[in-house]
Amino acid sequence: MNYENLDQILNRALKQIDDLKNDAPMSDLIDIKNRYLAKKSELMSILATLGSLDPKQRKNVGQKVNDVKRQIVDAIDTKQKIIEKHALNQKLVNEKIDISLPGKNYISGYTNPFFIIKKEITNIFLNMGYEVVEGPEVESDHNNFELLNIPKDHPARDMQDSFWFDPNTLLRTHTSAVQAHAMQEANGKPLRIICPGKVYRRDNDDATHSHQFAQIEGLLIDKNINMGHLKATLELFLRRLFGQDRQIRLRSSFFPFTEPSVEVDISCANCHGKGCPMCKGSGYIEILGGGMVHPNVLKMNGYDPDVYSGFAFGLGIERIAILKYGIDDIRRIYTNDVRFLHQFKKSD
Ligand code: DAH
DSSP states (O other), rough: OHHHHHHHHHHHHHHHHHOOTTOOOOOHHHHHHHHHHSSSSHHHHHTTGGGGSHHHHHHHHHHHHHHHHHHHHHHHHHHHHHHHHHHHHHHHHTTOTTTTTTTOOOOOOOEEEHHHHHHHHHHHHHHHTTTEOOOOSSSEHHHHHGTTTTTOOOGGGHHHHHOOTTTTTOSOOOOOHHHHHHHHHHHTTTTTEEEEEEEEOOOOOOOSSSSSSEEEEEEEEETTTHHHHHHHHHHHHHHHHHHHHHHEEEEEEETTTEEEEEEEEHHHHTTSSSOGGGTTTSSEEEEEEEEEEEEHHHHHHTTTTTTOOOEEEEEEEHHHHHHHHHHHHTTTTOOOOHHHHGGGGGGG
């Protein structure tokens, strides 16, 4: 063993440490440390042979080895601090936050006018003591048609072409189907319900039609119910929804499940009944259908028509939303364009 050898080890180690870049991974430095200072390293094995040397040589070589070791340890420590500091600086640069930047504007969702209207209508009827009842969207021919006095082959079926699963099962064409469920469940007792829900028709999808839309059905059954109750209820409802200055108008109509049947109009918001382009000159806008529950319907669903009478009505939720907000195309309600929805932000 000679000093030259130890110097070579020292120089090699120092050079390798020095060559390490400041952004080198710490594992590279650990490799060097293991290479020169681990038990089996060249330097350490020299230390292990000290015992075989004569005392004088032992002292000199021992001192030298320790000196080399200390220098390597110092160089590694220094380099370690440099690498750590560099990593910290890098992190600070990467994670720097510019507090002078404007805050991020997160776009939050807006309530679709459909739901605003549905809630408003529901609340008006809840305040009048109505209960909300829902029914299935997959319906039997029996509930959707027959129990509503629309027998097979009745021409009224033509107005409501639907999607059929089999000759007896279809996607309901109107929420009137819930009437049958509710009446049968009520077992001949008075009823006061509204039934919101989706309905389906085989319509072409255009600006005013969609194959799927939503209705709210209303049904009230009790003793001594007459057309006056229906008119007063709908007037109260429509004025709460559209404004106290609105007039309502009942026109006679036909629905198989009501007799008499009416089409209900409200005075045009623009001209107040005088006639203008918005209401196509009529002064009124058609809003919903209704009537007195047909005695056959009462009978088929468990009520004695000599004791009980009732009224029913049905409205399209989208149609009401379109009228209330002046929406030009029903499809806007379904496409969730934030530019459209944004306009209803304050209404929620
Ligand atoms: N079911 C009817 C439709 O979808 C709407 C309707 C009219 C419901 C008159 C009623 C009613 O309850 O009495 O066209």
